[in-house]
Amino acid sequence: MSIEKMAMMNVVGLKEYVEDISREIVLMGNVDITNALNEIRESHFTLSLAEENVDELLDMTMIKPLCENLDDGHIFVKIRSLEEIYDEEFKVNKNHISESYNFCDCHESIDELCNELMEPNEKIKEIEEEIEKIEELYKNFQYLKDLDVKLENLKSLEFFTYTFGVLSKENINRLKKNYENITAVVLHTGSSDTGEVYLVISPKELESETSRILRSLNFNRIQMPDEFVGTPAEIIQKLESRKEIVKQEQIKLQQQLQILKNNNREKVEECYSKLKLHEKIKEVEAQMVSSNNFFYLSGWVPEKDKARIKKRLQSYGNLIVDFKDQNDMEYDFHPPTKLRNNIMFKPFEYLVKMYGIPSYTELDPTAFLGITYMFLFGAMFGDVGQGFILLLASILLKGKSEVFGGILSRLGFSSMIFGFLYGSVFGFEHIIHPLLLNPFEGRNTVLIAAVVIGIVLLVISYIYSIINLAKQKNLKEGLFGRNGVTGLIFFIMLLLIAGKGIGIVEIIPTSIMIIMIIPLIGFMILKEPLSNLILNKRPLHHEPPSSYYVESSFDFVETLLNMLSGTISFIRVGAFALTHVGLFKAFETIAELLHNPIASVIILAAGNIIIIGLEGLIVFIQGLRLEYYELFSKYYKGDGVEFNSVTLND
């Protein structure tokens, strides 16, 4: 529901502890490391001038980036090949890395593991290749299996040569059209996937002519290894039995490898975890700087974790851990944003982030967006049955896309609630009684209600905006801006006038309202000079007054149009609620006209699928449009930076 409070942490310690500290930071997983060199340059890295800090302070005059570039690329290659053998992606197991260890030992054990596992793996690959080869030969002999001649007899022909090969359809035609001039006997023996297989026998004397003709026909020779004897059918049998033997061997080897894999599982996981941690530690260290004796580190931490972090870090020798909050840094305080929402609204953070991360000084809009988005979607797509389908779909999605599944389940739920309110189940409106009203019967009510709801949402947006602007101490926009107090009052006035125009109520007499509106318009146009007067800043205008007034007058006209169109825009909520009913009515009519119960059921089912798929998507987008365009544009900037801590889990 809110944005986590942040503090800047600066740590100075003896260089010998650098590994340990980095490891702790990775394991804690709640520090967003910043580049220490930059922080020192911008003088955010300040230590209190106390006796005990003297050494550290002195050393700070000769800092340089801390980085020893160890080349451990090859070790990652090895881990990758292990992953390939295991045929899975390894996961970090924290049990292996909670204690301090020497990373160099890790190299050795990875080497060992690789050697042990690589060999059987290579063997299996060889066997696979052999099987492939046998299958290739098997295929080739299949083409000839009807040929009842022993191959050695063909080979021992004294005056004739023979060859097997494949011809494409086009080239067969060429051959056929010119049979009378061919110097060989051509026998069809079978079909392959690229063409027809032929046995070509020609006199040895004409061998070269024949082979030239065959080449001109793009004859693809099938290679027949010399070691095969017997008829093709016999050879096929031999190949089959050979394949059987090789396959047995393959299975045996695979089992062996599996045992090896299982035995080493623990070790591999340990190495992987250590390696991953090592990688992250390097990431942290890349952002640090060091002097002769000390290292310097800075990063953002959540305010609430301050004490815990300090305690854990200080177990490593005599460290200086210093925290700074807003009061210490004032103007340069730009912490990253960490959103904190309860489980109900968590998925909606995704939709907020799609627009932008809230800055540290903004209100987190997630809860408001979550509630209103569910409301708008449900109102436009209210149906117990179809909502339930969305809910089911979200459960199916859960494994694949956590966020989207989460959003969908909430929307489906909201759709079901509105389904009860509207009394609609899979489009049918006579199964349950509407708790509120039937949208189609209360058309005008629905449309008017939509606009009224829009007005309420807009007013809340104004309030959000005013709070945001107040937090940012932006007097100009907060007090006189179009989204500030003036804007809000002006908006209400406009609504009251419009309300009277269509004869609803008259709370304040028109004349008084017009008298009130005129100064409001003045405030909006004069917002810059007015705020500068109050704050006692000079000059009053930051640009030539003439262009300022032209610009702000147009700005006012735009504001006016925007307010009107923005309000009317919400009518779509009602319109889509009606469309939803209307679309189904269309399918229902088609089904009735068919006079065939099976066809009717099919049409109604198809109608529901189309409505869920197509209209569901449209409503999803339209709801988002209202959130982003009408509401966010009033109060939300989203120009923050996301809190990104170094952790093992990514």
Added chain:
Amino acid sequence: MKMVGVRRFAAVNTKIKALKGKMLSNQDYIEMLSKKSVKDVAYYLKSNTSYRRILDSKDIDDIHRSEFELILKKNIVLQYEKLLHYFTGEYRKLFRILFMRYEIEDLKLFIRALARGENPKVLDDLVLYSGIYSTVNYKLLEDAKDIETFVRSLKGTIYYNILGPYEKEDSRKLTFYMEMVLDRNYFKALYEQILKLEKHDKKILKELLGKNIDLLNLEWIYRGLKFYRLSPEELINYTLIGGYYLKYDDVKNLCYTKDENQLILRMINSKYGFLFDNKDTLDLFMERRIERYLYFQFLSYYKIGKMDITQSIAYIHLLEYEMRDIISITEAIRYDLDKEEAKKYLIRRIEGSDS
């Protein structure tokens, strides 16, 4: 004029009208013919014609003839890619196949280099077409050590089935056969694709391609008889299918003629007699005669083409002939031919040049 034609060709024909307007005029060729160096030709094109667009970013002060040629060829590929966007379905496939020709030209470069025992990496600057529509992996081809690895690196492309039989062969004439088979498959693919087009377009293209095939077959048989001394069976097997005037039986009869003189005797009074009617320059200008014949064919087709495929096909061929003529001019400069002599090598007829 049918609606479908308008939908399919209105946009591309408008584009082609604009492109055609930018092609070189006869005056441009006359100017180029009087230049003294490749640099001057390039400079003329850069400052006076639409080639400014492609030459602007190039340093032409000491441009080499082969670099210049490659720039021109790459320009054609670029034009193809642009036109390709205007087509969908079977028509797009047709243009993809027309594209294949450039890919095949590249494959031939590789094959020749490998046959000479060179490392294909040296071709890096010569490879013409490795654009987004190519089907072969040029990186892999460059790593090939010999014909065998080259053929294997084509696995998964349409070329693998075509060149597969040559993977393990060892023959001095290998390159010749491989090139023949590639060309033959290009024309086959083109012919088969044309059969899939709309009736009207199919008719036009069958005629255009058929005439092209007739001429290529005649050239092949003539040279086969005169220079290569191939057996009639081989001759016929390498001819192309889909001729317009010369059907299979005609071609077969020609293949079984005794020698080239017999062939000339048979053809001299036919539609294609122009190939053989000047004994002295027969061999020298045979290819140019074919191209000139097709050039005028395309020119007249371009004029009668309405809302159909004609203009697109005619334009890309005219563009190609334009490129070839520019290249011929640079070659003429290189071999120091005088202007009148050089004209004879151009595809188009300039100031009544003829022979």
